[in-house]
Amino acid sequence: MSLPVWTERLALRRFTIEDERDLLALVEHPSFASAVPEMAPTKAGVRRYIERQLEYHAFEPERVFDLAIERKADQRVIGLLTLVRRERTGAAGWALGVDYRRQGYAVEAASALLDYAFGPLGLERVEAETAVQNEASWRLMERLGMGREVCLRAGTVADGQPADSYRYAIRSGEWRAAWPACTPTGPRPSPVPPIPQPGG
Numbered sequence: 001m002s003l004p005v006w007t008e009r010l011a012l013r014r015f016t017i018e019d020e021r022d023l024l025a026l027v028e029h030p031s032f033a034s035a036v037p038e039m040a041p042t043k044a045g046v047r048r049y050i051e052r053q054l055e056y057h058a059f060e061p062e063r064v065f066d067l068a069i070e071r072k073a074d075q076r077v078i079g080l081l082t083l084v085r086r087e088r089t090g091a092a093g094w095a096l097g098v099d100y101r102r103q104g105y106a107v108e109a110a111s112a113l114l115d116y117a118f119g120p121l122g123l124e125r126v127e128a129e130t131a132v133q134n135e136a137s138w139r140l141m142e143r144l145g146m147g148r149e150v151c152l153r154a155g156t157v158a159d160g161q162p163a164d165s166y167r168y169a170i171r172s173g174e175w176r177a178a179w180p181a182c183t184p185t186g187p188r189p190s191p192v193p194p195i196p197q198p199g200g
């Protein structure tokens, strides 16, 4: 498997200079900008961010390497995914434009990223961290089958202030057990076991 990675509705691919306009529209919203501190919310800041991404090799260790989330229907960049690779582990992150949330795009994109991390990249563990009050992000982690490992006091910064954070992680074997049909385009079973029905 190589880039781009295709899912039912999305393409996960490297950024190009042509993405400047879409990214500027996303980063104008503070909730996107605060999740992507590497991108200043100006035309020049977005250009610098893309140029830096273009210098990196894909998934180069210790780099904050990002993938564009492109919606196939209109070829718009609607968000991004991050994977910082360290030896056999990775740290993942995600941000979607405010108009594209709560439509299942994050779980679709992030599960393809985990397939890629545990498949072609051969990672053994992927973790992610978010502010305790960022329920959307930790709910996504739980939807992906990640387990909460620790609460870090003042582990991150939210709205410019130190904030407690949760760290979640999932290991390769857990991912394969929770998502046995590991194909980015295939149907995805819920990792949450069904509730037993009386008499069932």
Ligand SMILES: CC(C)(COP(=O)(O)OP(=O)(O)OC[C@H]1O[C@@H](n2cnc3c(N)ncnc32)[C@H](O)[C@@H]1OP(=O)(O)O)[C@@H](O)C(=O)NCCC(=O)NCCS
Pocket: 031, 032, 035, 093, 094, 095, 096, 097, 100, 101, 102, 103, 104, 105, 106, 107, 108, 129, 130, 131, 134, 135, 136, 137, 139, 140, 143
């Ligand atoms: C976090 C984020 C990427 C989630 O994206 P999304 O596309 O809205 O998420 P999805 O629609 O795929 O939903 C994933 C799960 O999270 C839940 N969820 C999403 N937004 C939620 C919210 N605001 N409150 C509670 N749960 C939420 C969904 O219900 C779903 O769980 P379910 O399948 O068990 O119902 C998005 O909210 C975002 O970009 N936020 C701003 C950037 C950010 O904070 N990034 C993280 C930095 S650590």
